[in-house]
Amino acid sequence: MGEIAEADFVIVGAGIAGLRAAIGLAAAGARVLVVTKEALGESNTSYAQGGIAVAMSGHEDVALHLEDTVSAGDGLVNREAARVLVEEGPQRVEELLRWGTNFDRENGQLMLTREGAHSRNRILHAHGDATGAEIGRALLRHARAMPNITLRDWTTTIDLTITDGFVTGVRLLARNGHTNQVSARAVLLASGGAGQVYSDTTNPAVATGDGIAMAWRAGAEIADMEFYQFHPTALSLPGVQRFLLSEALRGEGAYLINSRGERFMDRYHPLLELAPRDVVARAITREGMGPNGETLPVYLDMRHITAIDPTTRFPGISKFLARHKLDLRRDPVPVRPAAHYLMGGVRTDIHGRTSLPRLYAAGEVACTGVHGANRLASNSLLEGLVFGARAAEAMAAEKPSPRFGTLPSFGSMQSKAHPPGISTDHLRTELQCVMWQHAGLLRDHEGLKNGRERIREAEGENPQGNDRPLVELWNLQAIAKLIIRSALARTESRGAHFRSDFPHRDDARFQKHSVIAKGKEVSFVEFSTSEILV
Numbered sequence: 001m002g003e004i005a006e007a008d009f010v011i012v013g014a015g016i017a018g019l020r021a022a023i024g025l026a027a028a029g030a031r032v033l034v035v036t037k038e039a040l041g042e043s044n045t046s047y048a049q050g051g052i053a054v055a056m057s058g059h060e061d062v063a064l065h066l067e068d069t070v071s072a073g074d075g076l077v078n079r080e081a082a083r084v085l086v087e088e089g090p091q092r093v094e095e096l097l098r099w100g101t102n103f104d105r106e107n108g109q110l111m112l113t114r115e116g117a118h119s120r121n122r123i124l125h126a127h128g129d130a131t132g133a134e135i136g137r138a139l140l141r142h143a144r145a146m147p148n149i150t151l152r153d154w155t156t157t158i159d160l161t162i163t164d165g166f167v168t169g170v171r172l173l174a175r176n177g178h179t180n181q182v183s184a185r186a187v188l189l190a191s192g193g194a195g196q197v198y199s200d201t202t203n204p205a206v207a208t209g210d211g212i213a214m215a216w217r218a219g220a221e222i223a224d225m226e227f228y229q230f231h232p233t234a235l236s237l238p239g240v241q242r243f244l245l246s247e248a249l250r251g252e253g254a255y256l257i258n259s260r261g262e263r264f265m266d267r268y269h270p271l272l273e274l275a276p277r278d279v280v281a282r283a284i285t286r287e288g289m290g291p292n293g294e295t296l297p298v299y300l301d302m303r304h305i306t307a308i309d310p311t312t313r314f315p316g317i318s319k320f321l322a323r324h325k326l327d328l329r330r331d332p333v334p335v336r337p338a339a340h341y342l343m344g345g346v347r348t349d350i351h352g353r354t355s356l357p358r359l360y361a362a363g364e365v366a367c368t369g370v371h372g373a374n375r376l377a378s379n380s381l382l383e384g385l386v387f388g389a390r391a392a393e394a395m396a397a398e399k400p401s402p403r404f405g406t407l408p409s410f411g412s413m414q415s416k417a418h419p420p421g422i423s424t425d426h427l428r429t430e431l432q433c434v435m436w437q438h439a440g441l442l443r444d445h446e447g448l449k450n451g452r453e454r455i456r457e458a459e460g461e462n463p464q465g466n467d468r469p470l471v472e473l474w475n476l477q478a479i480a481k482l483i484i485r486s487a488l489a490r491t492e493s494r495g496a497h498f499r500s501d502f503p504h505r506d507d508a509r510f511q512k513h514s515v516i517a518k519g520k521e522v523s524f525v526e527f528s529t530s531e532i533l534v
């Protein structure tokens with residue numbers, strides 16, 4: 001395949017947000033280049049199990065979806081963004097149905113399930129527990145049929161190119177090590193989350209926060225980085241990946257039990273196992289702490305369920321568990337929390353516009369404030385669809401830049417001397433452990449400061465070069481520092497951010513979003529995202 005030097009629009013990422021945006025732009029007649037770091041299916045989208053939340057049965061349903069979203073976000077949801085999400089969600093999902101997405105049905109009717117903190121059943125799913133893969137398949141098939149979309153896999157975006165303050169394209173690194181620049185009228189970051197910044201995560205290896213790190217280096221505003229959602233129930237078996245056990249299992253009635261075999265959620269929240277994720281995750285962490293600091297097991301238990309056959313309802317999960325000799329019908333399954341979803345990201349308005357001209361962001365990489373301090377389960381696939389489509393509409397209206405075509409390299413990554421014997425893998429693993437220990441589920445000032453110091457020290461050891469592992473390491477270090485700085489500044493506890501030294505919510509000072517940009521301290525602001533930021 002030859003190198004592409006120019007497209008109308010470049011989209012970084014082929015998950016739900018990137019593909020939906022590409023389809024929108026191509027339908028408007030633009031030439032779109034979509035790049036993705038690995039194979040096209042390798043994204044958080046492909047691993048999404050439980051489903052997509054959408055209010056398909058009229059006004060009351062939409063209003064309730066809005067209230068559930070706002071209430072899960074613990075006082076910080078940008079209501080305008082949430083309104084857009086729930087009101088436009090049904091149209092976007094109708095579109096998915098027209099494009100051939102096979103959601104599960106019973107007697108011809110779409111099946112709806114429920115997950116934590118939803119007040120009613122409104123979650124569509126596909127193949128039981130493979131919702132993201134099915135949506136991705138349908139979107140990809142639709143995109144492939146559009147001749148003006150070019151899809152490039154195994155192509156890493158390493159930086160944005162900037163000319164006179166405008167984003168004018170991207171710098172790409174191909175699998176064979178070659179780099180090239182592509183110029184474009186505008187760039188959409190749809191590069192997903194950053195779960196790889198933690199040692200324990202449900203996210204695949206591609207989730208290294210590249211889009212946020214690139215936007216940060218280019219000078220864009222980044223918001224709410226202290227809010228990382230830890231999923232309460234990832235499989236906890238020694239030496240086995242932190243495989244997700246979807247919230248839909250609890251939606252179908254699974255209990256959480258401690259090492260004494262007792263249900264415990266009644267001590268933490270009236271919604272029991274369906275309490276907001278941060279509450280359940282902290283409850284599991286507490287129940288898993290023995291009196292002498294030892295770790296005790298906590299289990300997800302479906303043995304009492306007779307209304308459904310869990311192995312039929314959750315075929316993918318059951319298959320994975322069977323490989324480890326576990327059966328949902330017979331065995332309590334050991335679980336503990338893992339980093340799952342980043343509520344923060346590149347600050348955007350409700351049209352995907354960032355604070356940099358001609359840079360857009362949508363999906364998990366972006367922060368509209370729609371999730372506030374804690375995302376409502378199954379709202380993120382919908383977010384990718386709705387805001388991916390909106391970003392495409394806004395981008396299509398961008399006029400060709402007068403500077404289009406003149407592209408000095410942004411050259412933002414600084415190489416450092418390469419001390420012998422330090423490997424990128426080693427530094428990545430160390431960073432992930434530091435973040436888990438110091439900036440994980442429970443945080444305090446001392447721990448966060450120690451974490452920051454250790455990351456700074458490790459940065460001094462960075463190897464030199466331009467390969468993908470190194471680019472990802474730099475990006476992860478940038479993400480880690482953004483999380484820690486924002487977590488230090490928010491001296492309260494809210495949603496997914498829990499400070500043991502400030503265990504209460506402080507609305508007077510902090511019912512605001514944290515915003516950080518290069519060369520500036522963290523500030524706290526209210527979001528009014530109807531306005532264009534630039």
Ligand SMILES: Cc1cc2nc3c(=O)[nH]c(=O)nc-3n(C[C@H](O)[C@H](O)[C@H](O)COP(=O)(O)OP(=O)(O)OC[C@H]3O[C@@H](n4cnc5c(N)ncnc54)[C@H](O)[C@@H]3O)c2cc1C
Nearest residue numbers: 013014015016017037044045050051157192363364378381
């Ligand atoms: C295990 C798991 C289960 C989940 N279950 C659900 C669920 O049931 N319901 C729900 O709503 N949400 C769920 N989520 C969250 C949801 O899947 C994600 O938030 C959502 O899919 C993100 O979509 P996206 O398009 O923003 O990013 P992604 O789907 O993550 O796509 C990112 C894309 O960007 C590419 N990329 C990244 N960096 C670069 C770079 N530098 N250069 C080029 N390409 C790059 C990647 O290769 C990928 O193609 C789950 C997440 C996980 C991990």
